[in-house]
Amino acid sequence: MILHRTMGALLLSVALLGLAGCESAKDKAARHLASALELIDKGDADRALVEFRNVFxxxxxxxxxxxxxxxxxxxxxxxxxxxxxxxxxxxxxxxxEEALRGAAEVAAKMGNWPEAGRQASALLALTPGDGAIQAIKLASDYAAAATAGDAKGRDAAEAEAKRQLVARPDDLYLRRVVIDARAQNRDFKGALTALDVALQIFPEEVSLYTVRVSLMAALEDKAGVEATLIDMDKRFADPGAGATLLRWYVSNNEMDKAEAWLRAKAEAPGNAGLEARVQLILFLKQARSPDAALAEIEAALKLAPEAPDPAAPDTSVTQAKLRVLGASILFDAGRRDEGIAAMKAILDGAPPSDEMRLTKVTLARMYLTVGDLVQSRALTEEVLKEEPGNIEAAKLKSGWLIDEDKTDDAVATLRAALEQAPGDAQTMSLLAEAYGRAGSRDLQADMLSQAVEASGKAPGESLRYASFLATDQKYLPAEAVLVNALRLAPDNLEILAALGDIYLRLKDWPRAEGVANRLEEIGSPEARAIADRLRPIILSERDNVGAAVDYLRGLAQGSGDLRNQVALISAYLSDGKQIEARALAADILAKAPDDLNARYIMASVQGATGEGKAAIETFRALVTEEPKAVQLWIALIRQSAQENGQPSIPPLVDEALTHLPDMPDLLLMKANILEGAQDIEGAIAIYEKLYAADSGNLAVANNLASLLSSYRTDKESLDRAWTVARRLNGTDIPALADTYGWLAHLRGQTTEALPYLELAAKGLAQDPMVQFHYAEALKAAGKGEEAKLHYGRVLELVPPEDSRAFAVTARKELGQ
Incomplete structure (x- = not known):
């Protein structure tokens, strides 16, 4: 009987195991979901994240x-x-409805107004009377009007927001429409009044404080800016507010105040004080000297713990971290070997830890800077093997994944990093780059916008986003981004230069003049150089070329700066004043007859004024003396082509390449020569080499994808071409539009391809291959008669004996 009871128990056990083994995937997912929700309730977000991933x-x-x-x-x-x-x-x-509501609210919070409006419209179709969603839709409509420069649309949205506020006085988005509309109309005091009302309702809404800083800056209320930033630093845990305050002090040249503020924060006990001391060290390195920063590290080492305290999990500053910082300062100061050696000494024999992983990542960045990619990648992978979620290592890895066009992997890596550090502006910027490389321009724009906000409108993030907007000819939104950044960094030359360029494109001469005036007020040599670049353009674009020449003449005579003299020569040539150009070049040469730059200037003027043979002789003498100067070779090649025709180019390019075999400009010329000679595979090989060296070069990417898609038909080559060309999505440049459109057509996306190919065919009317691509897409779209017109255009542009495949196809299509 005992045997029977034991056997029964064994059978029952087996049966239970069998039941467990039959648990469905959905049942297992439900268990993981329940576990995730339980972990959220306990505050264990990291483990909850893992459980959610298990569910999916x-x-x-x-x-x-x-x-x-x-x-x-x-x-x-x-x-x-x-x-x-x-x-x-x-x-x-x-x-x-809940998902639509959540999507609309999140998109609105991110500032992605097109998506917020789309989701809000879908929800309002189901629940028309939802006031909160109506407010989001209104904010979306307002944003669209503001982006388009539609003042009437802006004012109408503001009026509607005021009407809705009667019933919904505590709606943040309605309040923000009113605030922004007043600011857009340059009623900054009115905007500030509306903002103060909003802050009484939403005293902990950080975005309102950010707007307050911008308004104070617009009113030139420096005390108000400072007070608001100090309040934000105290009120919110976000370190971005303190970073913005520090940038503001620096931009206003209040270095002593910045240092005093940091030193006061460094007096805080424990880790908080040490973190402030790290910021102080970084400030001293930038604003004072590397030696001052290193001295502060020595003082900090006496206060910092040797290792993290297990009883204080927030300990982030230790002696090891300070030593890493010291090594980085040595490296950045040009003492690279010392910096790398110091990093190796820290790592030598140290067991794995968070600190050592930080050290490895920092050393990996150093190796990347000096071009040792193998060591950099090895250290990065080592860190990720120890800690797969290490954010800094993930950023490094994503960089090379983007360079290798492994954008899906890069996005996944960066998304995981952003889950751990949602407010990391650098991660957002990298993610934007990955989206851009993959051709997802909407996502790229969204992430660039978020990076600006997360960084507190920092110059780097603002310049990237403004450049993106300007590329899409969205000059007014780009201006707004730059103006907001400039209010917090009024002397930033990069922002001022970019803003000046935006005003030139808008032909807004008074504001461009204002930027030039501000640069002259700053008065540094760099600032004056930017102003001197802007002013002649402003004058000449106002149809006052003579005034532009006079301005440049004054600069050249007043400063004696060679750059100003060259600018004046260029202006003389543009104005048809060849005698004056030659005279100034001769004067420069007479003062320094053996100077390479002076001789180069004279040769350039000779070439531009009909003395081509003399120019070639001078350029030939110059490349003999300086065979490694690529600019001289290019000048010689161009002048020879102008004087002796295209056949003179190939031998000169080959000669130049014997001295500069890896020079991209020369290799591009060589690839163009090979393509013209129908050595397509030779041209592709050069573009592959250039792409491997710099996959971010747009011209190289376009040319490689264009040749692969135009002359190869195998799936592997076409897939490769698409991977390279995806970033061209949204382009309005004819050559790039042809490449993207043709590849889209080859992938069966003819409807999407046609606008690109039409743009290319109009912009490159003399290129037979471009006309052929458009004809093929028209034929596939069922527009046969229109296609025949472009097949005919192909045959007008090629010789009758042309045996290239596209020419043969065009003849067949026309029955020839």
Whole structure:
């Protein structure tokens, strides 16, 4: 009997194991979801994140889990991740009101107004009377009007916001429409009054304080800016407010005040004081000297713990971290070997730890700077093997993934990093770069915008976003981004230069003049150089070339600076004053007859004024003396082509390449020569070499993708071309539009391709290949008669004996 009872127990055990083994994937997913929710309740967000990922591995269609995950990410501050999850719910259940609401709210919070408006419209179709969503839709309409420079649309949206505020006085988005509309109309005092009302309702809304800083700066209320930033630093845990205050002190040249503020913060006990001391060290390195920063490190070493205190988990500053900082300062000061050696000494024999991983990442960055990619990657991978979620290592790795066009991997890596540090502006900027490389321009724009906000409108992030907007000819939004950044850094030359360029493109001469005036007030040599570049353009574009020449003449005579003299020569030539140009070049040469630059200037003027043979002789003498100067070779090649025709180019390019075999400009010329000679594979090989050296070069990427797609038909080559060309999405440059459109057509996306190919065909009317691409797409779209016109255009542009495949096809299509 005992045997029977034991056997019964054994059978029962086996049966239970069998039942467990039969648990479905959905059941397992439900257990992981329950565990995730329990961990959230306990405040263990990191482990909850792992459990959510387990859910989706088992049951990717679990709508409830995605909705919960979206809310979790939103509460954690990962707004892009939250939006993606809300959208995933909507994709599965288009009328899910909570998901539509969540998506609209998150998009609005991110400032992605087109998406916020789209989601709000979808929800309002289901619940027309939802006041909160009506406010988001109104804010979206206002943003669209502001972006388009539609003053009437802005004013109408403001009036509607005021009307809705009667019923919804505590709606943040309605308040922000009113505030921004007044600011756009340059009623800064009125905007500030409206903002103060909003702050009484939302005293902890950080975005309102950021707007307050901008308004104070617009009113030139420096005390108000300082007070608001100090209040933000005390009120919010976000270190970005303190960083913005520090940048503001520096931009206003209040170095002593900045140092005093940092030293006061460094007096705080424990880790908080040490973190402030690290900021002080970085400030001293930048504003004072590397030696001052190193001296401060020595003082800090006496206060910092040797290792993290297990009883104080927030300990982030230790002696090891300070030594790493010291090594970095040595490296950045040009003492690179010392810096690398110091880093190696810190790592020598040290066991794995957070500190040592930070050290390895820092050393990896040093190796990357000196061009040792193998060591850099090895250290980065070593860190990620020890700690897969290490954010700084993830950023480094994402950089080379983007360079290798592995954008899906880069996005996944950066998204995971952003989940851990939702407010990291650098991660957002890298993610924007990855999206751009993948051709996702909407996502790129969204992430660039978020990086600006996360950085507190820092110059770097603002310049990147403004450049992106300007590329899309969105000059007014670009201006707004730059103006907001300039208010916090009024002497930043890069911002002023970019703003000046925006005003030149807008032909807003008074404001361009204002930028030039501000640069002259700053008065540094760099500032004056930018102003001197802007003023002649402003004068000449106002159809006053004579005034522009007079201005440059004054500069050249007043300063004696060679750059100003060259600018004056260029102005003389543009104005048809060849005698004056030659005279000034001769004067420069007479003062320094053996100077390479003076001889180069004279040769350039000779070439521009009909003395081509003399110019060639001078350029030939110069390259003989300086065979490694690529600019001289290019000048010689161009002048020879002008004087002796295209056949003179190939031997000169080959000669130049014997001295400069890896020079990109010369290799581009060589590739162009090979393409013209129908050595397509030779040209592709050069473009592959150039692309491997710099995959971010847009011209190289375009040319490589164009040749691959135009002359090869195998799937591997076409897939490679698409990977390279995806970034061209949205372009309005004819050559780039042809490449992107042709590849889109080859991938079966002819409807998307046609606008690009039409643009290219109009812009490159003399290029037979471009006309052929458009004809092929028109034929595929069922527009046969229109296609024949462009096949005919192809044959007009090629000789009758042309045997290239596209020419043969064009003849067949026309029955020839």
């Amino acid at each position: 591995q088992l049951d990717p269609e679990n709508v409830e889990a995605r909705a919960r995950f979206a809310a979790f990410l939103r509460d954690r501050g990962d707004l892009p991740g939250a939006y993606a999850q809300f959208q995933a719910v909507i994709d599965r259940e288009p009328q899910n």
